[in-house]
Amino acid sequence: MQNLKNKVAFVTGGSRGIGQEIVRKFVSEGVNVAFTYASSEETANLLASELSNEEIKVLPIKADSSNAESILNAVEQAHRELGNFDILVNNAGLGGGATLYEVSLDDFDRLVAVNIRGVFVVTQAVAALMNDEGRIITIGSTAAERAMFPGTAVYGMTKAAVAGFTRGVARDLAARKITVNTVQPGPIDTEMNPADSQFADFLRSFIALGSYGTKSDVAELAAFLASPQAKFITGTSINVDGGLVS
Numbered sequence: 098m099q100n101l102k103n104k105v106a107f108v109t110g111g112s113r114g115i116g117q118e119i120v121r122k123f124v125s126e127g128v129n130v131a132f133t134y135a136s137s138e139e140t141a142n143l144l145a146s147e148l149s150n151e152e153i154k155v156l157p158i159k160a161d162s163s164n165a166e167s168i169l170n171a172v173e174q175a176h177r178e179l180g181n182f183d184i185l186v187n188n189a190g191l192g193g194g195a196t197l198y199e200v201s202l203d204d205f206d207r208l209v210a211v212n213i214r215g216v217f218v219v220t221q222a223v224a225a226l227m228n229d230e231g232r233i234i235t236i237g238s239t240a241a242e243r244a245m246f247p248g249t250a251v252y253g254m255t256k257a258a259v260a261g262f263t264r265g266v267a268r269d270l271a272a273r274k275i276t277v278n279t280v281q282p283g284p285i286d287t288e289m290n291p292a293d294s295q296f297a298d299f300l301r302s303f304i305a306l307g308s309y310g311t312k313s314d315v316a317e318l319a320a321f322l323a324s325p326q327a328k329f330i331t332g333t334s335i336n337v338d339g340g341l342v343s
Contacts (some may be wrong), residue, residue, distance in 0.1 A: 100325050102127030105179045107172065107223055109133045109162055109215070112141040114287045115236060118312035119186055122320045124148045124155060131175030133160040133168070133189065135197030136274065154179060162189040162215035163207065172222040184323045185223040187216045187235040187259070192289065194248040205251055212255035224270060232323045233257050233266065233277040236315070239338050241281060245303060256281070260334045267332030276331035278322050283338025285310045305340025 110116040111132025123130050134141040134157060141157035148155045156178055160171035176182070191211045192206060216235060224233065240249050241256035243330075262280050267277040276343050284300045286292035292309035301307060315337050321327055322335075 104128045104183040106130045106184035108186040112137045114274040116188040122316040129154045131156040156286045163210035165218045176226050182227045185233045194253045196247050213258045230274040235279045237279040237281040239281050239283045264332045279334040281339040
């Protein structure tokens with residue numbers, strides 16, 4: 098997909114996990130990338146140093162997705178240094194596992210602030226600085242559609258919200274030929290959800306393919322949705338879950 102060469106992407110939460118893999122994939126396709134990180138400054142700077150070269154710029158920016166001023170400043174900095182955006186990936190997000198009687202209002206507010214409000218703030222800001230025929234991709238979760246065990250109510254609510262947001266924004270931006278989609282990973286092997294944990298054995302029993310997915314599985318789909326080949330895909334949520342409870 099060398100047709101992504103010289104595009105400009107803004108990726109939230111890009112210093113580790115799925116976000117880092119998306120940054121790596123975009124850079125391999127010739128994309129200039131600005132990515133945010135919340136706390137992993139050394140990791141973020143090392144990633145940018147590793148991936149940057151004479152032709153491609155990778156810009157790490159510290160930003161808290163729960164803080165509107167912080168994320169708006171990051172968007173402004175990225176635009177100032179890289180120019181108009183072609184791609185936005187809303188990857189930053191919080192997980193959480195607490196049942197209805199256990200979840201606190203502080204936990205609820207934090208999840209909503211990052212997973213819903215943060216997605217709205219950055220999408221609104223980047224869309225205003227995006228070239229026509231751009232791409233907006235939000236990393237959601239299959240928890241938006243399935244509650245497989247107790248403790249997922251609030252997290253699942255936030256992911257269902259961004260799926261609904263995607264459908265509406267796809268309509269709002271259709272006149273500019275900007276596509277808007279959600280990628281919904283199921284069990285993916287990451288540092289926070291390793292495929293060799295005891296909990297993973299339980300989850301594997303629900304996956305048709307019988308194994309966890311990889312970060313690359315998600316990044317490859319994000320890159321495809323960012324490409325011209327995906328110009329007729331918008332307003333939808335695509336699961337990457339190995340046939341979870343299919």
